[in-house]
Amino acid sequence: MSVKEVRTRRPLADSTAVHDQVYDSIRQALITGKIAPGVGVSLRSLAAELGVSPMPVRDAVRRLVAERALAINPANKRLSVPSLTAERLEQLELARRWIEPELAARAAPRADEALVRRLKAIDLDLEEALRVGDVDGYMVANHAFHFAIYERAGAEVLLAMAGGLWLQIGPFMRVVFGRVGTGSLPADRHAEAMDALKARDAEGARRAIAADLSEGMDKMRAAVEAGAGLTAAPAGQTVITM
Amino acid sequence: MSVKEVRTRRPLADSTAVHDQVYDSIRQALITGKIAPGVGVSLRSLAAELGVSPMPVRDAVRRLVAERALAINPANKRLSVPSLTAERLEQLELARRWIEPELAARAAPRADEALVRRLKAIDLDLEEALRVGDVDGYMVANHAFHFAIYERAGAEVLLAMAGGLWLQIGPFMRVVFGRVGTGSLPADRHAEAMDALKARDAEGARRAIAADLSEGMDKMRAAVEAGAGLTAAPAGQTVITM
DNA sequence: CGCGTGAAATTGCGATCACAATGCACGAAC
DNA sequence: GTTCGTGCATTGTGATCGCAATTTCACGCG
CATH class of the missing domain: 1.20.120.530 (GntR ligand-binding domain-like)
Known part of the structure; x- marks a missing residue:
């Protein structure tokens, strides 16, 4: 609920680009541990949950994968929190x-x-x-x-x-x-x-x-x-x- | 020259996705110092130089920005190698x-x-x-x-x-x-x-x-x-x- | 009741388009 | 000659579409 209502087009210089908001959301969820390790989520499901198109989610996920906060199963290509060995x-x-x-x-x-x-x-x-x-x-x-x-x-x-x-x-x-x-x-x-x-x-x-x-x-x-x-x-x- | 010829569609499980190739190219260029610090390059120009569409370049650049190997001028939004203070x-x-x-x-x-x-x-x-x-x-x-x-x-x-x-x-x-x-x-x-x-x-x-x-x-x-x-x-x- | 086997739904990737905003350059005014 | 405004080209972002591959689920055979 109340994920996002109208969302008029963001101006370019606005620091709150959608992919940044998505990044912050996932990052916060990771830091506070709201995302369970091991579960495989898909890009589109994440996008649907956040009420945005898959594109900014892709961007945010790439950042998080680069930071090793998320991992991509190379076979599935599904992404998950890497398990802690x-x-x-x-x-x-x-x-x-x-x-x-x-x-x-x-x-x-x-x-x-x-x-x-x-x-x-x-x-x-x-x-x-x-x-x-x-x-x-x-x-x-x-x-x-x-x-x-x-x-x-x-x-x-x-x-x-x-x-x-x-x-x-x-x-x-x-x-x-x-x-x-x-x-x-x-x-x-x-x-x-x-x-x-x-x-x-x-x-x-x-x-x-x-x-x-x-x-x-x-x-x-x-x-x-x-x-x-x-x-x-x-x-x-x-x-x-x- | 010889950047890329036909490039049939890559299968999903193939590890050589285009955005990974682009990432490796830029990464190699950075490690060997082929990209000069301070110059501002654009997404589309990079894509044109590599002979691909801007999309995989976007993905690769996001990874590199996350790794702090590239920086985005918050005003310009042009990306460059961050200057070394x-x-x-x-x-x-x-x-x-x-x-x-x-x-x-x-x-x-x-x-x-x-x-x-x-x-x-x-x-x-x-x-x-x-x-x-x-x-x-x-x-x-x-x-x-x-x-x-x-x-x-x-x-x-x-x-x-x-x-x-x-x-x-x-x-x-x-x-x-x-x-x-x-x-x-x-x-x-x-x-x-x-x-x-x-x-x-x-x-x-x-x-x-x-x-x-x-x-x-x-x-x-x-x-x-x-x-x-x-x-x-x-x-x-x-x-x-x- | 177990297990392959089919099709349908879902997935990630890349291309293309639309749009707002910025950059740049050419030209006019002083 | 310098400076300021106006128009056009270019930029990043996000949405949408197409494609191939995988996953999922159900149905039917053993």
Whole structure:
């Protein structure tokens, strides 16, 4: 419902091209884990669900495939969220544990009062989501918290790499946290990170984010080793809204 | 000339879809530095040059933009190779110096006789290219040498990240080596790397690749700091062939 | 009741068209 | 000679169509 009504022709300079909106929709769905890993969706079905023609969906999907957030079965040509093997998880963890603390360390000297205040607000949302068991809200808030920091680093290339990594593990974070029931561990690490940022302590921020990641990835690794996350499907239906 | 003749309709399961061929063409042109940074090309002109309709070019370009190998001017919407600023170079160097030695170290235990032989052959081509001043051949051989090693690591995620990084600096490596005149430094590091791989010495391979990268990036940094590579255009025309 | 076998529906890819917006160039006014 | 406006060519985007290949499902034979 209310997917899109009239949609007059978009002007050229308008940044909200349809394929960008579609991209953002799918990306958000991936980060928050709304798209179940393993299910094969088709281009036309996605287009129908979003109320647009297949063309902009094709464009958006190409971007996501290039970012390895989606995979195309070479035989079927059907697209799905690539399943997370132990090897993939190991590499993603390694990359995240290198790049994200680095971004945090670079952000620390550039942190200001406004950033800390925004982080505090996000963290309140996050704890609220944890308290009421809102997995969706937790995923959104956690992503927002980390990338509010990372964007502050002013490191475009590294930021894009970090974004790509989140896109690849997002669906599985959802699976894991959905199972574990949003164990309330990570909040304290966030407090440490905020303290370090407030003090402009680069190494402290690096350690705090590294610890936060380690805890989260430990849970994911445990889940995957238990055979859970490989091809699991959490809720079922793919809910994408623009 | 001889871009494409009849081109009967490709079957669905055929891996050589037109947009993939276009992607490979542009990618190769970027890695070898055949596309000059800063020049704005249009979708239709690219399509005409390749002898295909604009549609598969659109697909290929989307992938490359997602990989940050091409950039779209938000106002013009014309696409170009993103110019290399000092900040971008610093981040790319950092990322490369982390990920590529890691891949080399992972490849070392899995190296075999065939790999070393292939590397030796590539290195001969490389030295030959250096000797006769064939910048193109040097770029191709250097890329082949590194990724013959990296592919052996069996680390799909990290390999893709490394490939993306090469795609981003490729055009500028060309500019720099075109200027410097292919100073013959890097060959010895390649010999070190091959020795380490033959001995299955992970840390030795890591050091050799790290040293190779350092030397290359030092040259690039010097060139960029001299104000050369920022928006420089080496030869001029974009030569893309399928 | 199981299992091939047929046709019909669905799929991705590429071409072509329409359209709005921008770029560019030629010419007029001062 | 310089500058500004006006027209035309070109651009990216999205919709629609055609095609070949695959998938899906039902029906009938064993």
